[in-house]
Amino acid sequence: MGVDFQRPVTVALTGASGAQYGLRLIDALVAADHEVWVMISKAAHLVIETETTAELPARPARLAEALAQRSGARHGQVRCFGREEWMAPVASGSGAPSSMVICPCSTGTLSAVATGASNNLIERAADVALKERRQLILVPRETPLSAIHLEHMLSLSRLGAVILPAAPGFYHQPRSVDDLVDFIVARILNQLGIHHRLMPRWGE
Ligand SMILES: Cc1cc2nc3c(=O)[nH]c(=O)nc-3n(C[C@H](O)[C@H](O)[C@H](O)COP(=O)(O)O)c2cc1C
Numbered sequence: 001m002g003v004d005f006q007r008p009v010t011v012a013l014t015g016a017s018g019a020q021y022g023l024r025l026i027d028a029l030v031a032a033d034h035e036v037w038v039m040i041s042k043a044a045h046l047v048i049e050t051e052t053t054a055e056l057p058a059r060p061a062r063l064a065e066a067l068a069q070r071s072g073a074r075h076g077q078v079r080c081f082g083r084e085e086w087m088a089p090v091a092s093g094s095g096a097p098s099s100m101v102i103c104p105c106s107t108g109t110l111s112a113v114a115t116g117a118s119n120n121l122i123e124r125a126a127d128v129a130l131k132e133r134r135q136l137i138l139v140p141r142e143t144p145l146s147a148i149h150l151e152h153m154l155s156l157s158r159l160g161a162v163i164l165p166a167a168p169g170f171y172h173q174p175r176s177v178d179d180l181v182d183f184i185v186a187r188i189l190n191q192l193g194i195h196h197r198l199m200p201r202w203g204e
Contacts, residue, residue, distance in 0.1 A: 005077055008035035008097040009192060010090050010129075012122040015043025016104035016141040018166045019051045020181045023070075025103055028185055030071040030078065032194050037090060037097060038067060038080045039122045043106065060085070083120045090125035093132040099192055100129045103139035104166055107149050110140055113161075114152035130159050137191050139184065141166040162191055172199055 009029055013022035022044075029036045040048070040056065040063065048054055056066050060080040068078040081088040089095025102109060102122065109122060113136075118124040129136040138161055142149060153163045168174070168183040179199075186198040 003074060003076055005035040005074075006033045007099075008037050010037045010039070010097050010100040010125055012039040012041070012100070012102045012109075012125065013044040013048070014041045014102060014104060014106040014109040014122060015047050016106040016166075017047060017051065018104035018139070018141045018184075019044065019048040019054075020177070021139060021166055021184050022103045023048070023052065023054060024178075024181050024185045025101065025188055026067060026078070027071040028189060028196060028198065029194070030068075030073045032189075032196065034194070035076075036067075036073075036078050038064070038078060039083075039090070039125070040080070041106075041109070041120070041122060042083070043108075044104075047104075081121055083122075085121055086124070088121060091121060091128065093128050096125060096128045096132065096134065099135040099137070100125055101137045101139065101188055101192070102126060103137070103188060105138045105140045107140065107142050107152075110138060110149065110152050110156070113138070114155045130156075130161065133160060135192070136161040137164055137188060138162070139164050139166050139188065164188060164191065 060082045064080040112123045113126040118127045168180040182198040189196045
């Protein structure tokens with residue numbers, strides 16, 4: 001008998017600072033029983049090494065095992081795809097999930113998505129999400145922002161993508177880095193319509 005998970009969500013980690021956001025998002029989606037389809041860029045692996053203690057192999061099959069282990073996923077719940085795995089379901093409108101999150105999103109990937117470059121599977125999957133009018137959430141992190149970054153964000157927002165900067169608020173009086181990470185992950189889950197208890201909603 002097959003295992004039934006909640007609908008799959010694509011999560012791509014690219015080489016902006018804030019790898020913790022993407023890793024925590026994967027954990028939260030697993031905890032909410034969603035299938036999670038993951039892509040991690042080469043630069044993102046370097047950022048993960050620099051910013052976290054997570055040890056994540058590059059090869060997709062081993063990466064899926066490592067991510068599943070750290071998030072406590074069930075068998076088959078986490079799938080990973082390689083940089084040029086063009087036969088992966090995310091590469092086509094007929095196979096891609098209804099939602100994709102790029103978290104964190106580098107300005108390089110932001111630019112590639114805004115211009116339709118599709119030079120790797122992350123960029124192609126985002127291009128598919130846009131052409132199919134599916135949900136695409138980008139979590140950019142850079143400061144200050146140049147006019148190039150701002151123009152790309154505006155173009156993507158006009159195409160229906162959600163620009164959700166990795167800019168946590170402080171009105172919940174965070175006591176730890178985890179609290180700040182959860183602030184952003186909670187906002188992403190709200191956009192996805194996925195119930196969570198990471199932090200109370202405004203007014204609760
Ligand atoms: C430790 C580290 C931190 C970085 N932080 C950022 C960042 O916050 N924002 C950004 O746009 N690029 C950042 N970069 C640069 C990107 O990783 C680089 O432009 C890369 O080409 C992005 O490739 P990708 O979009 O394929 O992941 C960082 C790189 C490293 C090694």
